Amino acid sequence: MERFRVEGGHRLSGAVRVHCAKNAVLPILAGAILADDPTTVLDCPDIADVSNMVRILQTLGCEVSAQGAALRVDPSSIHSDTMPEDLSKRLRSSVFMMGALLGRLRRAVVPYPGGCEIGQRPIDLHLSGLTALGVDIREEGGLVVCDGGRMRGGEVHLDYPSVGATENVMMAAARIPGRTVIHNAAREPEIADLQRFLNACGARIAGAGSATIEIEGVRRMRGATYRPMPDRIEAGTLLAAAAATGGEVELTDAPVEELGAVMAKLREMGCRVEAGAGRVALAAPPRLDSPGQLITLPYPGFPTDMQAQMLALTCCARGTSIITETVFENRFTHVGDLRRMGANIVVKDRTAIVRGVRSLHGARVCARDLRGGAALLIAGLAAHGETVVEGAELIDRGYERLEWMLGGLGARIRRERQTDE
Numbered sequence: 001m002e003r004f005r006v007e008g009g010h011r012l013s014g015a016v017r018v019h020c021a022k023n024a025v026l027p028i029l030a031g032a033i034l035a036d037d038p039t040t041v042l043d044c045p046d047i048a049d050v051s052n053m054v055r056i057l058q059t060l061g062c063e064v065s066a067q068g069a070a071l072r073v074d075p076s077s078i079h080s081d082t083m084p085e086d087l088s089k090r091l092r093s094s095v096f097m098m099g100a101l102l103g104r105l106r107r108a109v110v111p112y113p114g115g116c117e118i119g120q121r122p123i124d125l126h127l128s129g130l131t132a133l134g135v136d137i138r139e140e141g142g143l144v145v146c147d148g149g150r151m152r153g154g155e156v157h158l159d160y161p162s163v164g165a166t167e168n169v170m171m172a173a174a175r176i177p178g179r180t181v182i183h184n185a186a187r188e189p190e191i192a193d194l195q196r197f198l199n200a201c202g203a204r205i206a207g208a209g210s211a212t213i214e215i216e217g218v219r220r221m222r223g224a225t226y227r228p229m230p231d232r233i234e235a236g237t238l239l240a241a242a243a244a245t246g247g248e249v250e251l252t253d254a255p256v257e258e259l260g261a262v263m264a265k266l267r268e269m270g271c272r273v274e275a276g277a278g279r280v281a282l283a284a285p286p287r288l289d290s291p292g293q294l295i296t297l298p299y300p301g302f303p304t305d306m307q308a309q310m311l312a313l314t315c316c317a318r319g320t321s322i323i324t325e326t327v328f329e330n331r332f333t334h335v336g337d338l339r340r341m342g343a344n345i346v347v348k349d350r351t352a353i354v355r356g357v358r359s360l361h362g363a364r365v366c367a368r369d370l371r372g373g374a375a376l377l378i379a380g381l382a383a384h385g386e387t388v389v390e391g392a393e394l395i396d397r398g399y400e401r402l403e404w405m406l407g408g409l410g411a412r413i414r415r416e417r418q419t420d421e
């Protein structure tokens with residue numbers, strides 16, 4: 001077990017390059033099995049979720065090799081349609097292997113994914129979407145057994161624009177006969193990136209990024225070499241870290257239009273934010289203003305994956321902030337630890353009321369989920385004194401050496417082994 005030790009009060013400044021997006025790389029790695037020959041995914045972030053996805057692909061029989069930051073996936077020797085239980089539980093987002101396995105093998109056996117810290121994470125929308133394509137689904141002893149022998153294109157109506165359900169249906173439909181239309185599809189940019197990748201492999205998909213996605217099934221797909229989009233949540237996290245310290249940073253290889261809601265909120269809080277081709281520059285005032293309201297919504301609304309980081313920013317902002325989390329039912333796991341650092345936060349149902357205080361003080365805190373852990377690091381950067389954030393492995397799930405990126409901008413932060421004391 002590891003933890004981060006942060007010395008607060010140091011202003012961040014400088015430039016940092018944004019990695020490729022975790023939430024684009026994961027479905028693309030799954031989608032690679034739809035091709036009959038090898039795919040190379042360039043610039044994969046070195047994070048735990050990607051390593052787990054690689055192990056899942058290898059367990060299914062794919063050959064996966066690393067060439068620097070590139071991952072080469074050769075699915076030609078895939079021999080199993082059954083997801084490994086231990087790895088599937090460790091990587092929730094392995095659930096979208098279901099669609100890829102059905103698209104390739106017409107069968108998938110997936111352990112019922114458990115919930116996690118931020119919510120129950122049900123898969124009813126995935127299953128109803130696949131059923132609309134003719135998949136026969138039954139649950140046996142904690143396993144979801146999907147028989148896609150009769151799959152045909154069809155009309156899929158998602159009750160909620162679920163990112164994973166949209167991706168599962170896209171991948172299941174890519175190589176089956178007929179036309180599939182997904183209504184009320186999720187519009188997150190990572191879905192458009194998956195469409196670009198699958199089409200580079202010979203699929204015929206259109207509409208990703210809008211609420212209606214059309215897929216014309218094709219008989220064969222070939223491998224591709226593909227660089228996933230930059231990580232808008234990593235970018236937002238780095239901007240929030242700079243803003244927490246009154247800093248001035250520039251992000252390179254950054255997603256720009258996909259960061260619109262986050263940049264707008266940071267401007268409302270008093271930051272100067274300029275964006276150009278692949279570049280975002282932020283300069284923050286010594287003390288931020290409250291943004292007033294912040295409500296998380298499906299894209300293009302404010303991203304739920306940035307809620308914790310922004311909530312940490314409001315703790316020392318001038319004024320009171322009302323933060324409402326509409327996407328997940330339990331995504332305030334970071335509030336208790338922020339209170340221990342001196343924040344004034346009251347949570348009622350899905351709303352947190354944050355009254356800005358002059359400053360936070362360092363404390364020993366613990367990450368309970370990926371983005372909540374990032375939020376605690378951000379609070380530690382701004383706090384007086386030293387903060388120890390335990391649970392570094394949760395943060396490593398979604399950020400490649402976050403302490404190096406922050407340290408390169410002037411943060412005093414180091415990783416250490418977690419002793420028992």
Ligand code: EPZ
Binds near residue numbers: 119125370
């Ligand atoms: C993806 O999760 C992301 N993960 C999440 O990022 C992100 O928070 C989420 O989309 C929303 O943007 C990956 O892409 C790997 P959803 P996903 O299905 O697909 C409910 C991070 O920190 N729902 O859009 O699981 C669900 O419970 C992670 O990088 C159902 O009710 O999100 C949630 O309340 C966290 N039934 C809401 O919809 C279903 O069948 C949104 O979930 C599916 C989802």
